[in-house]
Amino acid sequence: MxxxxxxxxxxxxxxxxxxxxxxxxxxxxxxxxxxxxxxxxxxxxxxxxxxxxxxxxxxxxxxxxxxxxxxxxxxxxxxxxxxxxxxxxxxxxxxxxxxxxxxxxxxxxxxxxxxxxxxxxxxxxxxxxxxxxxxxxxxxxxxxxxxxxxxxxxxxxxxxxxxxxxxxGMAKPLPVSVKSIGVDVGLTAFATLSDGTEVENPRHYRIAQAKLRRAQRKVARRSIRSHRRRKAVQLLQRAHAHVRNQRSDFHHKISQWLVANYGRIAVEDLNIKGLAAGCLAREVNDAGWSAFLEHVAYKAENAGRDLVKVDPRGTSQTCLCGAHTPKTLSQRWHQCLACGLSANRDHVSAQLILFRAGIPPSSVNASH
Ligand SMILES: [Zn+2]
Structure with a gap:
């Protein structure tokens, strides 16, 4: 296919x-x-x-x-x-x-x-x-x-x-890259990479979101079937389209950058069910993440890059040493009592994702 x-x-x-x-x-x-x-x-x-x-x-x-x-x-x-x-x-x-x-x-x-x-x-x-x-x-x-x-x-x-x-298909084949990277899509940063890089949600997202909320309130205030309501609805549709287009642009950019720079990209397989059920933020974000991961998959395939989808279960609750490190959603720091690893939680998850893709933790640590 x-x-x-x-x-x-x-x-x-x-x-x-x-x-x-x-x-x-x-x-x-x-x-x-x-x-x-x-x-x-x-x-x-x-x-x-x-x-x-x-x-x-x-x-x-x-x-x-x-x-x-x-x-x-x-x-x-x-x-x-x-x-x-x-x-x-x-x-x-x-x-x-x-x-x-x-x-x-x-x-x-x-x-x-x-x-x-x-x-x-x-x-x-x-x-x-x-x-x-x-x-x-x-x-x-x-x-x-x-x-x-x-x-x-x-x-x-x-x-x-x-x-x-x-x-x-892709027009230009990319130069060979032996570099590997693990990508953790998250709730605070858009994504965290196994080398510690944080990809922030762009600021214009939040500005556009605020505009969207204002446009929604405006529609709600106008009386039904009025001319001013129709106008407000069109503004709202425009705001929605704007957010969609921006998101898609952002996905294009980040996925393009990943594929250009890394030969092997490890991500979580979001199709595996049983993810933190009942976590609303995660469910809402899943839609955006899978759209992003589709971009990565497409571009990786066409550039001959290796995309590895790993089992996402427990990536935020496990240490690189294998120890169980339970955290609540609000706990942003990873502290392992077994091996002493102390780091940003998403950074550890990204490293664990890379590890599950077959890159041993020793080389993960050596990359620092
Ligand atoms: Zn540990």
Missing amino acids: SSRLTFKYRIYPTKKQTALLESTLSYCTELYNAALQERRDAWRINRESINFAGQSAQLVEIKEVRSELNGIYSQVLQDTLHRVDKTFKAFFQRVKRKTKAGFPRFRSRVRYNSFTYPQLGFSLSGNKLSLSKIGKVKIKLHRETTGKIKTLTIKREAGRWYACLSVE
């Missing part, structure tokens, strides 16, 4: 281009709903299921009747049908598993916010993104993409437009 990663960039369409993007979205919504309707009817009336090929073949006829659809790149329309197909496949799987199978639902124009060029019809050159049937749109490439671009999704988010490039 090859892994993919998405790079998201803001685009700045002109007024005319914005109108084209908006109309593409609304035709895609219409097509999505029509395809859904056809499948729903077939299923409800005859218990018959229509497949993607069947619907896709109809596109030619539909275009004859609805000439407006010729103004939309054909693969974008195909992809819309693919989305319906995916929704239905998921539905039938739920039916099969006998879990609660909510029927696929129609999408409203305001909630249908993206369309995809699955293969062709777009190209990137300098600060211009060429979109078939739309034109050359200005794009802000604030970070280099690494790898081969596979698909492009255009997204509308709180009144702004973005290009999401899904890439595969």
Whole structure:
């Protein structure tokens, strides 16, 4: 299985281009709903299921009747049908598993916010993104993409437009590195490395979070269905998008740096269940951590780096000497009564993670 990663960039369409993007979205919504309707009817009336090929073949006829659809790149329309197909496949799987199978639902124009060029019809050159049937749109490439671009999704988010490039593989192979590092994702620092480096949560996180809370309070104060509430909701959506984008940028940066500098990277395997159950902070953070670790895994794989996922159980409760060193969440210092090791708790955890990845503690200590 090859892994993919998405790079998201803001685009700045002109007024005319914005109108084209908006109309593409609304035709895609219409097509999505029509395809859904056809499948729903077939299923409800005859218990018959229509497949993607069947619907896709109809596109030619539909275009004859609805000439407006010729103004939309054909693969974008195909992809819309693919989305319906995916929704239905998921539905039938739920039916099969006998879990609660909510029927696929129609999408409203305001909630249908993206369309995809699955293969062709777009190209990137300098600060211009060429979109078939739309034109050359200005794009802000604030970070280099690494790898081969596979698909492009255009997204509308709180009144702004973005290009999401899904890439595969890495363009430049990295020089060989024999250095190893253990990474402990934590609650106070974002991550602590086995060499003692602390990667802080960026300050702008907290600023953005505070903005988000203010925006939330504002929405709550406005009366329902008022114009001012709609305005406040848009501000809130923007604040959310801002936080998401910042987080993703931060993940990109840190993972890129790790992979560039280390040949072997040891992390906790967050998929192993039974982590400190009931610890809310940890559960909330898990989502962010797994997104970050996905970045690391993708980049490590493509750069030929060794990523080792270790059993996370007890990494904060065990000393490098093997002694059990119980701590509560608020105890930030590790003090081992057996061997006398006294250090920052997350630093010890990161070293233990590296140890579990097969690097013995002697060489861990020697690296200081
Ligand atoms: Zn010890």
